[in-house]
Amino acid sequence: MLKRKNLLLxxxxxxxxxxxxxxxGGNNNAAKEPEQKEEDTPKTVKVGAMFSxxxxxxxxxxxxxxxxxxxxxxxxxxxxxxxxxxxxxxxxSETALNYLDKDYDMIIYPDNGMIxxxxxxxxxxxxxxxxxxxxADELPDSPKVAAFAPNFYExxxxxxxxAAKASKTGTIGLLGxxxxxxxxxxxxxxIEGAKYVNPDAEVIVFWAGDWMDTAKHRExxxxxxxxxxxxxxxxxxxxxxxxxxxAESKDAKVxxxxxxxxxxxxxxxxxxxxLDTPMMYREVAENYTNGxxxxxxxxxxxxxxxxxxxxxxxxxxxxxxxxxxxxxxRNGEIEIPVNIHEEIMK
Numbered sequence: 185m186l187k188r189k190n191l192l193l194x195x196x197x198x199x200x201x202x203x204x205x206x207x208x209g210g211n212n213n214a215a216k217e218p219e220q221k222e223e224d225t226p227k228t229v230k231v232g233a234m235f236s237x238x239x240x241x242x243x244x245x246x247x248x249x250x251x252x253x254x255x256x257x258x259x260x261x262x263x264x265x266x267x268x269x270x271x272x273x274x275x276x277s278e279t280a281l282n283y284l285d286k287d288y289d290m291i292i293y294p295d296n297g298m299i300x301x302x303x304x305x306x307x308x309x310x311x312x313x314x315x316x317x318x319x320a321d322e323l324p325d326s327p328k329v330a331a332f333a334p335n336f337y338e339x340x341x342x343x344x345x346x347a348a349k350a351s352k353t354g355t356i357g358l359l360g361x362x363x364x365x366x367x368x369x370x371x372x373x374x375i376e377g378a379k380y381v382n383p384d385a386e387v388i389v390f391w392a393g394d395w396m397d398t399a400k401h402r403e404x405x406x407x408x409x410x411x412x413x414x415x416x417x418x419x420x421x422x423x424x425x426x427x428x429x430x431a432e433s434k435d436a437k438v439x440x441x442x443x444x445x446x447x448x449x450x451x452x453x454x455x456x457x458x459l460d461t462p463m464m465y466r467e468v469a470e471n472y473t474n475g476x477x478x479x480x481x482x483x484x485x486x487x488x489x490x491x492x493x494x495x496x497x498x499x500x501x502x503x504x505x506x507x508x509x510x511x512x513x514r515n516g517e518i519e520i521p522v523n524i525h526e527e528i529m530k
Contacts, residue, residue: 229263229472232283233292237395237421238270244395244421245442245456250294250317252443253461261469277301284309290472292317296366302329313477315468317461319366320481327479332464334484336366340373341380341513341520342489343439343457346506347415348378348385350437350454350498355386357413357436359404359427361395361420363529372525374417380520381509388413389528395421402426409434415454417441428452437497444492456492463488486514 233254240247251267258265266288268279276298280291284305289312293302296318306314306324313328320331347356356378360367371389378385388411390404401423405416409430416438418427424441428449431438440446440456464484471477491510494503512518 229290230288231257231263231265231290231292232280232288233265233294234268234271234276234279234298236271236273236295236297240269244424245440245445246419247421249442249459249461253465254292256462257465257469273297277305280305284312289313290315294318296364313472317464319369323479323481329479330477331481332468332484333481334459334488336370337373337522338486339457339489340370341377342486342510343417344374344377345381345509345513346455346491347374347417347439348382349506349509350502351415353412353414354382354384355388355412355414357405357408357416358387358389359401359408359416359418359420360391361423362393363391367419368524368529370419371528372523375525376520376523392420392423394423396423398423398426400426402430405430406434409436415439440492446492446495454497455494458490458492460488460490
């Protein structure tokens with residue numbers, strides 16, 4: 185019995201050794217495959233942005249343009265983009281801090297009304313990029329701050345040229361939500377652009393004191409039309425719907441702000457002067473990725489502004505005149521002096 189057990193153990197041992205040698209020495213001449221080293225996966229850039237109004241994708245032209253630009257970062261660069269909506273200005277810093285606590289790489293402030301938060305938080309987080317994508321006159325004391333600031337005066341010049349050439353009455357209506365610094369520059373640019381092509385042009389400026397009250401904006405637009413305005417330009421956020429309705433009812437025309445707003449009211453929208461936010465945000469992304477993003481104010485001049493299709497809203501010869509004149513302005517053939525109208529802020 186004992187001999188049988190020993191014989192069985194010997195057989196098991198021989199078989200085991202045969203398998204070991206077969207696995208290890210059966211291909212002695214084959215080169216040993218090198219271990220594959222896992223490539224480092226690039227870190228996804230995380231961006232946080234805030235809007236003071238609800239549903240920026242379908243809001244006024246400014247918010248809509250910036251929302252489209254932010255989504256471009258997500259779609260084309262595969263960045264992680266988080267957007268907080270309907271954040272009142274006093275809560276902007278709190279929202280930004282929430283992003284920063286979650287190790288976001290960049291905070292984007294797309295609204296000049298958020299500038300105090302930008303100035304306050306930037307020095308406290310010198311290792312994160314803090315971006316203002318609206319008007320800024322100076323940078324906070326921090327190494328990673330920049331502003332991509334549209335030249336609102338030049339933007340206004342182009343609107344003023346178009347409005348004055350399209351107007352039959354020589355009177356243009358401007359309606360703003362409230363008299364903020366951005367609109368002082370923009371509306372001043374419109375006045376000077378209009379007077380460049382028509383020295384006798386009259387420009388009416390009203391302030392609604394609010395960005396959401398559609399009925400109030402409708403009433404104020406009707407009052408401008410009653411005073412002779414037949415071309416209207418408005419920066420009123422979501423309440424712009426009331427402006428379009430009033431213009432349509434009186435056969436006046438509206439120049440849309442920052443994005444192609446034709447679908448909002450095809451009968452009222454003459455054209456829109458668009459801000460090329462995709463170009464702007466591509467520059468942010470490329471500079472950040474290449475390590476060439478600088479601490480400076482990037483001045484975005486007229487090359488970032490272009491008219492949407494007029495879609496037959498005005499006579500072809502008037503459209504041609506507008507496009508040729510504004511192209512000369514963009515090329516520097518036409519110079520319009522800077523004249524800020526303080527009186528319109530009352």
